[in-house]
Amino acid sequence: MKPVEFGRAILKESRRRDDGLLKYYVKNYKQISESISQHPGLKADVKLIADDHYYDRIRFASLMNDFTTLALPPAGEMILRLPQKGKDIKEFIGSEIKFSIETKNPDKYVARDGKANAIPVFAMPSDRKARETVEAIAPLIMRGRAIVRPQRCIISLEGELPSGNKAWNMVEIDQTSPHDLWRARDFSDQSMPIVDRSSNDDSEVNLYNITLPFLSGINFSDLATLLDEEEHHLAKTRVALRDVVEEARKAGRDLTSVVNDILRPEIDSLTLKLKAASKSRYLKQGAATLGMVTMGLTAIFTGGLPQVAAAVAGAGGGGLLAKEIAEGIEKKAALESGPFYLVWRLRKIQSAA
Incomplete structure (x- = not known):
């Protein structure tokens, strides 16, 4: 399928249910990634920021590029979706995911049994602004000019809170990473929300x-x-x-x-x-x-x-x-x-x- 066909399917699913976009994207992640990578034109990946130029960033990117992928800004209401271990990961990605994390504290990504303390997840805001954005740019999606994507992340277990709930650390994946090699940089000393970190x-x-x-x-x-x-x-x-x-x-x-x-x-x-x-x-x-x-x-x-x-x-x-x-x-x-x-x-x- 071409990116325009995936885009239309994503739009359709987003209108059916709140988690429809995320569910469809994760299910077809490998195929969508390969289809976009094979697009012959100039491509943009825009991580939107909730400021006065929110929609103008999309307008500018659409003018200057043949195809644009859009990541919506984090919100108070977020949906996470993750594949299960082993077989399901292989099904959605085609092979085992490899992680490359640049960090000052590598021990927190290694569990006691020596296995990786890292789980791949896809995160997507589910608030009203997210739904409005998808509908607003529907004309671009329908013509194969844009597609909305979730944010790839890695979560790691940090411990338990006094309440008994588990504390998790979440790190964003560099969007330029291949679909089966997820790269991230983590220099935080504590759990951090999904934020648009400033450049070094x-x-x-x-x-x-x-x-x-x-x-x-x-x-x-x-x-x-x-x-x-x-x-x-x-x-x-x-x-x-x-x-x-x-x-x-x-x-x-x-x-x-x-x-x-x-x-x-x-x-x-x-x-x-x-x-x-x-x-x-x-x-x-x-x-x-x-x-x-x-x-x-x-x-x-x-x-x-x-x-x-x-x-x-x-x-x-x-x-x-x-x-x-x-x-x-x-x-x-x-x-x-x-x-x-x-x-x-x-x-x-x-x-x-």
């Missing part, structure tokens, strides 16, 4: 900032139509974004000239197109204004992580993962040896009339 500044080098246009406030039905009608112009901008990343990896290239030669002409053209669209009569619901997003091209150093991260992902809450992990980098300033990947990290969103 010591592992990043900002290379260049650029401003891109998008349509703020546009209804998602109109946005889905616009994405179809302006596919040619949007594709040129997406290709230019990817080309800039490719050129940025080459030694001796001046990024300013690369951006001016490759990306800026496409941004100027797209800005005119979106400005005209914001005033178009075909917008059926509400009004759209031209917004601007500042993105930073950032080199992220992954230390000892294996070179199996996602090849191409896109612009959104966590940034545009625009190139495979490269080989060779020891010094950050040189960008010439050792494991790193380049990211278009979202810096600022603003709306403009």
Whole structure:
């Protein structure tokens, strides 16, 4: 099945029951993961943040990418779903899950019998906002532009509370991890909720900032139509974004000239197109204004992580993962040896009339 078919099935199940989306996704996890990985276009994974730009993050990611996966922000009401041990894990994932956890306290992930104290789970908010979001972006899902996903996590037993209840620690999995190798970083000294952790500044080098246009406030039905009608112009901008990343990896290239030669002409053209669209009569619901997003091209150093991260992902809450992990980098300033990947990290969103 193609991502659009999985997306429509997920939408259907989410309308049938509160846990329908999560149940269907987990049941078809391996097939969905493989289908998305085989999608030929530029892909985004957006971890939404509950702020004033909540829906605009989705609008921007949809314009700048061919396909977007969306993780909803954690809420007071969460549903967890986990496969059982042994046979059921093999059925839903195709093989045993392997864990890679970078932590200062590895002992807490090892049980007394020497086995792993780690259980794979999928977490999904079940509050009203989550249901409203799925319905709002239904036009994008129906046209194969987006899909809503749960968050992969690992939970480990920390002990028992005085009440007799068990205390659990939950750590998010890096979404770029392969479907059968779950990677996580845990430097907490206590149990933590599912949160959008800030990045480690010591592992990043900002290379260049650029401003891109998008349509703020546009209804998602109109946005889905616009994405179809302006596919040619949007594709040129997406290709230019990817080309800039490719050129940025080459030694001796001046990024300013690369951006001016490759990306800026496409941004100027797209800005005119979106400005005209914001005033178009075909917008059926509400009004759209031209917004601007500042993105930073950032080199992220992954230390000892294996070179199996996602090849191409896109612009959104966590940034545009625009190139495979490269080989060779020891010094950050040189960008010439050792494991790193380049990211278009979202810096600022603003709306403009």
